[in-house]
Amino acid sequence: MSLLRVEGLSVRFGGVRAVDNVTFEVRPGEVFTIIGPNGAGKTTIFNALSRLCPATQGRLVFQGRDITGVPPHEIGRLGIARTFQNIELFERATVLQNLLLGRHVHRTTGLGAELLFLPRVRSSERTQRERVEEIIDFLDLQRFRDTMVTSLPFGVRKVVELGRACSMEPALLLLDEPSSGLSVEETEDMAAWIHDIRSLRGITVLMVEHDMRLVSAVSDRVMALNYGQVIAEGAPREVQGHPDVVKAYLGGEGGGG
Amino acid sequence: MRVLFKTDYGQDIRLFPHGGTVFWYALLGLAVIGAPWVIGEYWQSQLVFVSIYAMAGVGLMLLSGYTGQISLGHAAFFAVGAYTETLLLTGGVPFPIALVAAGLLAGVVGVAIGLPALRLSGIYLAIATLAFAFIVEEILARWESVTNGNNGLTVPAASLGPLVLRPTGAAFYYVAVGVLILLILGGANLLRSPTGRAFVAIRDSEIAAQSMGVNLARFKTVAFAVSAAFTGIAGAFYAHQLQFISPEAFTLVLSIELLVMIVVGGLGTLHGAVFGAIFIIMLPEVIGVAKDVLPAAVADQPGLKTLLFGLIIIGVMLFEPLGIYGRWRKIQVYFDLFPLYRRGTFKRQRAYLRTERLR
Amino acid sequence: MNGLLVGTLYALIALGFVLIYKATEVVNFAQGELLMLGAFLAYTLIVLLGLNFWVGSLLAIVLTAALGFGLERTVVRPIVGQPVFAIVMVTIGIGFVARSAASMIPGWGVDTHVIQTPFANKTLRLGTVVLSQDHVAVICLTTLLCAGLFLFFRHTTLGVAMQATSQNQLAAYYMGIPVKTVFSLIWAISSAVAAFAGILLAPIAFVHANMGFIGIKAFPAAVLGGFGSIPGAIVGGVIIGIVEAIAGFYLPEGFKDVAAYVVLLLVLLVRPQGLFGEAVRKKV
Numbered sequence: 021m022s023l024l025r026v027e028g029l030s031v032r033f034g035g036v037r038a039v040d041n042v043t044f045e046v047r048p049g050e051v052f053t054i055i056g057p058n059g060a061g062k063t064t065i066f067n068a069l070s071r072l073c074p075a076t077q078g079r080l081v082f083q084g085r086d087i088t089g090v091p092p093h094e095i096g097r098l099g100i101a102r103t104f105q106n107i108e109l110f111e112r113a114t115v116l117q118n119l120l121l122g123r124h125v126h127r128t129t130g131l132g133a134e135l136l137f138l139p140r141v142r143s144s145e146r147t148q149r150e151r152v153e154e155i156i157d158f159l160d161l162q163r164f165r166d167t168m169v170t171s172l173p174f175g176v177r178k179v180v181e182l183g184r185a186c187s188m189e190p191a192l193l194l195l196d197e198p199s200s201g202l203s204v205e206e207t208e209d210m211a212a213w214i215h216d217i218r219s220l221r222g223i224t225v226l227m228v229e230h231d232m233r234l235v236s237a238v239s240d241r242v243m244a245l246n247y248g249q250v251i252a253e254g255a256p257r258e259v260q261g262h263p264d265v266v267k268a269y270l271g272g273e274g275g276g277g
Numbered sequence: 278m279r280v281l282f283k284t285d286y287g288q289d290i291r292l293f294p295h296g297g298t299v300f301w302y303a304l305l306g307l308a309v310i311g312a313p314w315v316i317g318e319y320w321q322s323q324l325v326f327v328s329i330y331a332m333a334g335v336g337l338m339l340l341s342g343y344t345g346q347i348s349l350g351h352a353a354f355f356a357v358g359a360y361t362e363t364l365l366l367t368g369g370v371p372f373p374i375a376l377v378a379a380g381l382l383a384g385v386v387g388v389a390i391g392l393p394a395l396r397l398s399g400i401y402l403a404i405a406t407l408a409f410a411f412i413v414e415e416i417l418a419r420w421e422s423v424t425n426g427n428n429g430l431t432v433p434a435a436s437l438g439p440l441v442l443r444p445t446g447a448a449f450y451y452v453a454v455g456v457l458i459l460l461i462l463g464g465a466n467l468l469r470s471p472t473g474r475a476f477v478a479i480r481d482s483e484i485a486a487q488s489m490g491v492n493l494a495r496f497k498t499v500a501f502a503v504s505a506a507f508t509g510i511a512g513a514f515y516a517h518q519l520q521f522i523s524p525e526a527f528t529l530v531l532s533i534e535l536l537v538m539i540v541v542g543g544l545g546t547l548h549g550a551v552f553g554a555i556f557i558i559m560l561p562e563v564i565g566v567a568k569d570v571l572p573a574a575v576a577d578q579p580g581l582k583t584l585l586f587g588l589i590i591i592g593v594m595l596f597e598p599l600g601i602y603g604r605w606r607k608i609q610v611y612f613d614l615f616p617l618y619r620r621g622t623f624k625r626q627r628a629y630l631r632t633e634r635l636r
Numbered sequence: 637m638n639g640l641l642v643g644t645l646y647a648l649i650a651l652g653f654v655l656i657y658k659a660t661e662v663v664n665f666a667q668g669e670l671l672m673l674g675a676f677l678a679y680t681l682i683v684l685l686g687l688n689f690w691v692g693s694l695l696a697i698v699l700t701a702a703l704g705f706g707l708e709r710t711v712v713r714p715i716v717g718q719p720v721f722a723i724v725m726v727t728i729g730i731g732f733v734a735r736s737a738a739s740m741i742p743g744w745g746v747d748t749h750v751i752q753t754p755f756a757n758k759t760l761r762l763g764t765v766v767l768s769q770d771h772v773a774v775i776c777l778t779t780l781l782c783a784g785l786f787l788f789f790r791h792t793t794l795g796v797a798m799q800a801t802s803q804n805q806l807a808a809y810y811m812g813i814p815v816k817t818v819f820s821l822i823w824a825i826s827s828a829v830a831a832f833a834g835i836l837l838a839p840i841a842f843v844h845a846n847m848g849f850i851g852i853k854a855f856p857a858a859v860l861g862g863f864g865s866i867p868g869a870i871v872g873g874v875i876i877g878i879v880e881a882i883a884g885f886y887l888p889e890g891f892k893d894v895a896a897y898v899v900l901l902l903v904l905l906v907r908p909q910g911l912f913g914e915a916v917r918k919k920v
Binding site for chain 3: 537595
């Protein structure tokens, strides 16, 4: 039983085939990583999954349900959360407000009740804050709780993005290059968190990553992409040593960074 | 230096962070309530104008300051509110119902603008609202059977039961200020709940907002509707205050005044709406006083107000983009941190132009 | 014919407007006021100081260009990098200041003035068609200007430099582009075009402090043509002028004034990128 099944996904922009007939599935509770050189189409797959760009061909099935035509704001409600390669945080809000926005999919109150701030709105707010505080504790963000995102360093912003995605309590978490721009220590922290997200919180992780150490450390299965096409799939060691994959990375060894 | 030690989520959710805030607002409340006894009829009337502009300001702030949808056409909602109120009151509808109806109809018009605006952002949206306002103004001028066109309409006096609310009376003042406070509370409530957060999300990153499950179409429309409704209510009061309305009162100049008001007041804060309203009403007063001091050659010029207006806009954008409220907060921080305040606390980082076309 | 004439003027205003937008992403709400100042300068030089029409016009255009250059350096440049909103507010402010200052300058004031052009009250015969020389002059001169600008932007590196600086100023700096000078020059060119339009408009609308309000018509023209497209601005302006003329002729009173805005809204609804613009999307 797969959590996510991508069948024959193709995404074209004009004449460019960014993603070409990609098929894979993600099983519940695993960490599945997509690797490949820049421009291979990895983030495009994510954008197709988030429904931020339309799939030209193919089917996306999540928890048995066809989500190929679903509007982008429904994806969060269905249980898929994502982080962005270049960080899409809400800059003029505090960390707390960003995380609280992650709880939007669990909103129980309507416009009228909120205008009057009825008691059930107040208690709903309390509940959301409790959940968010759990995430803050989990990711050690206490120091930054009331800081505006604009004044945060890059490493912290990445963690806030992760936290915001986790606040959604998704079934599937899409992580787009979680370690890019991070130092060695920060990457180790990230690896530990990804591990905890899967083991302790029971969230399945689909990840795009370049840092091969991180890939080997946390992934259960890896898929390699080049020019929008799948060139290898399997256990991390196998894929990283696969001759096509090595060639795709321009002669570098499977070890990369 | 006050350190706020939080032990309860309720403290975060409350409107007034701590006892000190409650005290000062209570004091302000007393001043507002006591005003009619202390100040003359003229200043009371000016305070009513401040309330009216502040109501519209709160509306526009919710839309432009918090949701990031720039509107250059808010005069249209003002007009819809004013005309609805006038026509209903002339038709015998009681004041409270007419007021609510004015707000609702303006809200509906807001939805009408909001729907096509969903696909637009930034400058396109601003221009679309501009165009829309022109069209509304023209409709008001041409639909003579209903609006009496450019000849305008006289506004009947409002009454609550047996009490007649003459525009110069204290009762009208209290009602206006009361409604303003209700609108501010409504706005503040929205802002501390999921809807308000969704607004901010839309402003800062539509893509991330969608990924968080925020239905852009729905919330943008809500923002337009609420903003328009608040502005419509302001328009209704405006009609009573002026006692006579015509399409000429609701031109592009008014839309720009409203926008300038919220920017100068402090974009992105509710306080900014009130500060901005005070600025707009006080500027002509200040000019009037200054005229006695300045040499005749300068003081007698008819364009003086516009000139100062323009200079202030430019000055605020260049030197204090956070507006009056922003400066107020900075002063508060200075005193809070005294003597540890550092000059670089609010220094803006050097910013480079990055295209907004790819937002 | 009148629609074509008015449309040409709209095209000129939109052109200046789009020039600035294309390069700096600044939406210049004061474009109409620059037109007004150009016309007033021409009036001062030609009527008050008695210079020859052509010399005075040229001088007025140059002076307005310098004014635009100066405005950019003092007021607009510090704002660059802040959101669109801030820049809109600043240009609105500039417009207010310009309009009120013009009404205060002795000799200008709130009166309406006239500039005598060499083409006034003369006609041209083309076969059976009689045209006013005034109108023909506007269209010919505008065509010449557009051709000149086209060649200028296509065959000089300034055009490419414009694009670069508008998309990523920091990177443009690294590439050695004198970004600040490019911005100022664009404003200078745009102001010159505005002054040019003002002088052409003077015989038709007369010179007065509020003549800048016509600048608002630049928006429907630029949107129709496609923001950021120079040929689009020209085509858009002409079409708007013709549409207005047709509306005024066939539709009841009042429709003429709003025709441009209805067109604008329709364009935004149906095809937001206009006739020649490109739809862009953010890459995440």
